[in-house]
Amino acid sequence: MESTRNKLIHLLAENKDTYISGQKLSEQLNISRSAIWKHMNDLKKDGYLIEAKSKLGYRIIGYPDKITANTLQWGLDTNWLGKKIIHREVTSSTQILAHNTAKESISEHGTIVIANEQTSGRGRMNRTWHTKKGDGMWLSIILEPPLPPYLAPQLTLLTAVALADTIKELTPLHPLIKWPNDILFSNGKKCAGILTELQAEQDQIDYVIIGVGLNINQQLEDWPEELQQRATSLRIESGTEWSIQQIIQHFLVSFEHIYDLYIKKGFQVVKTKWEKYGFRIGEMITIHQLNKQQKAIFYGLAEDGALLVKNEENRVERLYSGEIDWFDYSSSD
Structure with a gap:
């Protein structure tokens, strides 16, 4: 309501x-x-x-220049996404708050949980995501998609496309998507990450939480020294300070649009757009699986979102798991 x-x-x-x-x-x-x-x-x-x-x-x-539920609602041109927004100035993690909200059944499909600052932001594999108050987009989306649980990873790829579209359409930058969940630039520096989690039964999703962190107006000195070689922001890459409110609203519109297309037409619409942004498509990568290591050419995405590679025997394989060396140096997801 x-x-x-x-x-x-x-x-x-x-x-x-x-x-x-x-x-x-x-x-x-x-x-x-x-x-x-x-x-x-x-x-x-x-x-x-x-x-x-x-x-x-x-x-x-x-109009105000600060982020609140009201300021995000003002001018938000979506049909269902973000009609309910839960905002906190500071929270440990929007992902945790979103899970608690969904479990208590006080959310609805398309609810947004957003904070100006996270004290315990996290990415994949419980890695820390460093945030600074008022300099980025830290939000989680609560969805109740009509999908079987095994298709939930496709929502990560869909979210990456919506993020890349937003950056491309609002800035002069050219984002790339590193499979499955990072947005970076040609210099290899990461500006955004996505964390998709779900609560499900064997054949039915109860809810999905998609966490998104996007570095917008940070300066290099805002990060610990060990991250400065790997992290970046839209401001660092472009030399311009950006409206966080405008970027959030544009992202939500982009997400709703491609989500609706995906539910109606299937994953192919996501796959086609994703591959236009795909980092190192057509290039050699190194894959580690158990005790096996191989070099292969990143070929694109399969129809289900798996990674397609062409191995040294010139055969195309699907990868659903494994560690991938995308660079000549160690990097993190």
Whole structure:
């Protein structure tokens, strides 16, 4: 159920170039004029500049530059994703908070959990994800997809495409996707990671949590020395500071669009886009599996999202697991 606050934001957005009367807002929201006044004051606390004129009503003339549930809702052009947003200034991990929310059945499909800062952010294999307040996008998406559990890894690849599309469309940068879950650039430095987790029964997904971390406005000195050779941000790569709110909203629109296509048409739509961003497609990589090591050419993605490689015998193989050396030096996922 959409909250009264969100309905008010949507009404103001629809009338952003003119005034809307308090009486009309009261009638459409089925609340009192005094309740409208209270909501307007709360929006002002979030940083909105609201102009009120007698006999005309209200309109918004300025927008906040901080991230809250309200500021993300304002102008978010999605149909179902992010209609419920849980925001925290600081949390240990949006992924943990999202799991707790889903388990308590207080979320819905498309709920976003977002924080300005994480104190215990994590990536794959419980690796630490370093975050700094107000400089990146740290969020988790709660989904209830009509998919069997074995297809859940495809959502990681789908999310990577939505991230890469966002970076490509909003910045002059050219992102690459390192299978299965990293966004980086041609210099090999990583700016984003994805963590997909699920709760499922044998043949049915209860829910999926997709965690996304994107470095946006960090400077190099914001990371520990050992990460400075591997980590980067959109600001470092472009030399420009970016609107975090705009990037988050654009990412959510991109995610919803490709998710809807995927549910309707299948993985092929994701595969085609993913391969355009694929890091080192057509190049040699080193694969470690148990006691076996081999060199192979990264050939692309299989129809189910597995890694396709052409081995030294010129045979194409599918890889579902194993450690891959993508670089000439040690790197982490």
